[in-house]
Amino acid sequence: MNGIPHLTFDLDKPGVSRGHLVVPGGADHEELSLPVFSLNKAEGPRLLVTGGCHGNELEGPLVARRLVEWLPKAQTCGRVIVLPVLNPLAVEAWSRNTPLDGLNLNRVFPGRADGSVTERIADAVSRVLLPMADTVFDLHSFGPGWEFPPASTTHPINDPDLMAATIKMAEAFKLPMTLVWEHPGSAGMFDTLAQNQGKVFVCAEFGGGNVSSEGLAIYEAGVRNALVALGLVEGKADYPTFRQQKTSQTLETRRSSDELKAPARGIFEPCCSVLDQVKQGDLIGILYPMDSLTADAIDICAPGACIVYAIRSGAHVEADEGVALVARPLSR
């Protein structure tokens, strides 16, 4: 089977299977074996859960591993396939992109069988696993350097029925935020590929680079809520507690207008937290020029009434680099 991506087990076998997705080797790297879990209980929804697309977003692999331990006692019907780590080369390096070829796995879908290692991973997932699912949960985090609330996210989708079904699925996570996110570039994203095939695709997000036990508990509760909504497991979905509250809101954001940028070079200090509701002129952060102590600190204020959904958690930034992202309630 050299040269053809394949699974080391038969997905149609009833019950639990544990094996590997084999990604063929190439000039840059030998064959990879990505651990895969499958639980096949015949009729019902077909779900694919993936984590570790970006190597410095580790909530996903951890929650996926928890699912692998929990599903055998919880799943009542349908099929769930779990691939905890899409990109082991990036995870081992705690790096967003694959160090070997510098590629972002989430920009090279559907991949190339004769491409570099990142493209071969995408090709294997696209050809072997994606056809087996109607719904995909891709477990991301926002990554280091930003604060981001526990959230399920999607992007604007042209097909209104798929858009509605996707938002409904995303809201079923019952996380503090559901976000319809106009993304800078959707070419090559796993989302786009799956949506073009008519599948419901939801990203879970959380930030920044640090994983806490509290954060993981919220993240896992969100994924379990979504499994309940799909009917794959029994139980009652409940809003997880975030900052002493059980809340949820659905927001939308536009790429063109909803990014606040650093007015100069310096160190950015966040002055609010994610999900803070602000009105025009409210202080969002301060930019301290660091080349001189006679240069005044610069206040960065809200451009209008909005909700801060992501904020740089302290960083040295260049002029025009983004420091905060804002959104508004979704208009339906």
Place this chain on the structure above:
Amino acid sequence: MNGIPHLTFDLDKPGVSRGHLVVPGGADHEELSLPVFSLNKAEGPRLLVTGGCHGNELEGPLVARRLVEWLPKAQTCGRVIVLPVLNPLAVEAWSRNTPLDGLNLNRVFPGRADGSVTERIADAVSRVLLPMADTVFDLHSFGPGWEFPPASTTHPINDPDLMAATIKMAEAFKLPMTLVWEHPGSAGMFDTLAQNQGKVFVCAEFGGGNVSSEGLAIYEAGVRNALVALGLVEGKADYPTFRQQKTSQTLETRRSSDELKAPARGIFEPCCSVLDQVKQGDLIGILYPMDSLTADAIDICAPGACIVYAIRSGAHVEADEGVALVARPLSR
């Protein structure tokens, strides 16, 4: 003055001065100008505050910048010198070490006038600023990948009088933790150099790589408390609120026995938070081998009654890499 580190202003001038510490150029990098603030109110304690020793620890530079804005209306006597960013090359790269020469600034003190750029920074600080102070606050953070509580720290010091004075100063920050920390290697540390000259040297620490507005507020309150204790400003010191509590404890740790290590390669999941008190056998974290889904997760448990003071916040680790650090109340 080419080739000799110097200040662009006279430190003995009364009142506020803002200028630069000039670090001479060398073969690897041109001359650097590090912004310096000084407020000279004659008799009283002589304090040096530094931040940005490591480039991915940004609480320090931000709190130092806040001090620069606050001290002119608050300081009543003595002299305070503030150098918000010791290593601008590392800060601009969000890197612990200086990218250019790969050196950790906090391992090359007292530096070398004819060394690489990191060594020249250490040399300039050691020769020009350190002699002007009796007390030094070096504002660090624990850096990305770990959780660490707001803390003031010191290391074991041979001179018992200096040790006692240093612990007293560290406790005056009134942060949730004061830590006497047996460190792997003290050679070349700024601390060691200052302590060998009989100075009181306290590090402020906080982790991990993310800066939040709440975290900054606690950090700044700690530094202000220490300024009150020194008598440089008037006011009442108070314990900052951390996790809905106003608490403080002084702990000690030994390098040889107080590091919990990963028993295998995998992704570490933290199962407790910093400052959690645990007893023998309590779960501290779980190590998930990621190469196979048939390998069981491995519980990492407390070796005895102790307090977790630092924990890996999710990470891919190799076998024997540290995942948690524990301590016990200081025996006096």
